[in-house]
Every structure is written in structure tokens, then in C-alpha cells.
Amino acid sequence: LHRRLLYSASMADHEHEHPTQPTESVHDHHQDGPEVATAVLNTLDAQGLRMTGPRKALVAALVDKRAAFTAEDMVQAVPEVGRATVFRTIKLLVDSGLVCRLSQVDGRPLYSLSHQGHHHHALCQRCGAVLDIYRCGIDTMLENIELSTGARVLGHRLEVFVLCANCVAAGG
Amino acid sequence: LHRRLLYSASMADHEHEHPTQPTESVHDHHQDGPEVATAVLNTLDAQGLRMTGPRKALVAALVDKRAAFTAEDMVQAVPEVGRATVFRTIKLLVDSGLVCRLSQVDGRPLYSLSHQGHHHHALCQRCGAVLDIYRCGIDTMLENIELSTGARVLGHRLEVFVLCANCVAAGG
DNA sequence: ATCCATGCAAACCCTTTGCAGTCCA
């Protein structure tokens, strides 16, 4: 699960037209846990937030997750931390940009560690792995919506539901 | 709100490469109410479902809506229908493909009348108008994700949050 | 007449809040 994938397939015939626009890139979602945990805690510290026991435990637990998780997952992963604190901490991390909220097919929220510059996610429906999608390629479309309709685009969200390569190999 | 917009801007320089791939198209979300209501009821009938009073009332109400609506909106729009029936009927319409579920920025569900062939929505954050987005242009990206990662794409959801032209004109 | 569909109310799930006590800075 530590491989990193750079996507650059089959858009070559477009590149002479948009030489400065890179193609999409994708990589999966796991890095070296302790380092990430330290980075997360440093960020919290820089925001003047307290490094409490429950917060450290929660950060350690979510950094250890290799997949998107629900609030309930966290409640169970760190039973010594109260339910309310789990919710409060997740919200705090989301507001700090350290964790991002994504949504399941049925709309229920999932969370995953946030990686710089990514906007979208491909979520494995079997194992919960999250592939980040960089440069989703819809900016042009959004601009065109503005041009053709007069609407102003404020934001967008793209969720992609997949079976990751591992799960395809495991038989779906 | 009855205008229909066909998008075809600024992708011309791509078309010689994908002559068969149309550009995105967008139109807003309202049609002639009674006709749509009849069509919806016919579809329910064709599925062997009963044409009860509550169902007719709910279909009439939602066809009359010019914007996306919540379940609660429906409860209040048709106070003579029980709360549970509203939820059950919305689910039924979603399962029949007549209504589609979309999601607000915060993830709470909204619903809107479903139009054939559309996959995505631009939702006005001020008035709730829904612009359908046809040919969202991300299919190519999804194929490329498959090629580069070995994942299998099962589905995707794109939500675009906008201020529609009317609301821009009204001062945001 | 037969079931499907409805209404009511309770149950349910997930999340938030109030408040007294705790612990980091």
C-alpha cells in the first residue's frame, strides 16, 4: 500500500494544446505514520491548540488508518476517548485542513487524512482505500459553465467510487 | 426560469480530436409542471405502484418546485401527508429514477426531479435552482484513473456549487 | 376482498450541547 502512482496515460494527444496543463495524477493514501502524526500535531500546536492526551491518541489512530474512516470507527479505535471528544476533534481537524470530509455513495460522511493540494478522492468500496486525484480536469468545464450560463461557480466536489487494484485482484 | 441553455463554448480547439464527443451542455431545471407530473405518475403506474392520493399530492408538489428540495420541504409543502409517507415516497421515486438525490455543501441530502441522461448538478447556493450538467467531461479522466492505477471505477458523483445567473444579477 | 399504502408514534442513528470536573500551558 505504499506505492505511489503518477498518472500520465493517454492524454498525450492533448498536450500540444495545453502544454502547461498537467494531466491528472493519482496516488494512494498512505505515508509514514509517525512522521505524519508529528506533522499533524505540529500544525495543531502552531494554531495554539493544546496537545492533550485525547488529541494525541486520536491523531495517532487516524494516521495509522490506511483507509477512510467514519467517526464511529474512531470512537471504537480509541475507546478511552469520549464520544463527544472524537466528534469535536474530527471537526477541529477538518477545520484545520488536516483531515478532509468525503462522502460515501449514500451520502454518509467519511474522513481521511488530508494531503496538500488534493481536491478529490477515489474511494474503494471494498477496503476503503482512498486514492487522491490531483488535477481533476474539470476546471475547464466549470469555466465553461460560467461562460454559457452566467452562473458563478463557487465550488465543486467530485467523488469517485472504485474498487482499488488490490481489491480487483482479490476478486472484487 | 424557462430558458434552456446549450453549452458549447471554448472547447472548439479540442473538437478535431474528439469529433464525436460533444461538449458539455447545461440547462436549468424547469419544465411544464402538469405534463411532468403525468409522466411521473405514468411511470409509477407502469411499475405496478398504486396511484394513491398522497402520492399524487407529493408528485404535484415536487413537480411544482423550481429548485432542489429537502424532505422537510416536502413535509411542509404537503401537510396533509404524513411525515413517514413523504420519506417513503421520496425513496420510492429515487429508486424509480424519477428523482435524484444530490447533496449540499455540508452533505445533507437534497432532491430534484430527475431528467433523462443527466448525471450532475450545479446547485445555486442562494435560490436552490438546479442546473443539469450533461456530458460532464470527466469520463476520460475516469478511464485514465483505471489505466494508471488498476482500479475499477464503479461510479462517481460531481456536485457543483454556484450562484445562478439570476442570483448573480440580484447581487449574490 | 386483497394487499399495498398510510398515519401515528416510537425507535433509531448520528451528532451536538450543557455542565461539572480535568489538565495543559
Add this chain to the structure above:
DNA sequence: TGGACTGCAAAGGGTTTGCATGGAT
């Protein structure tokens, strides 16, 4: 020490369910 943080438990909202009644075919 003070104020941010926590835990508990209760409240909250949105949605679903059980069950007896009602209504469409």
C-alpha cells in the same frame, strides 16, 4: 492558576420502523 479541554449524559435533527387502519385495484 486560568481557561481550554474532556467526559458524561441528555437533547437534537433527520430518518426509519411497527402496527393497526384505510384505500386502490
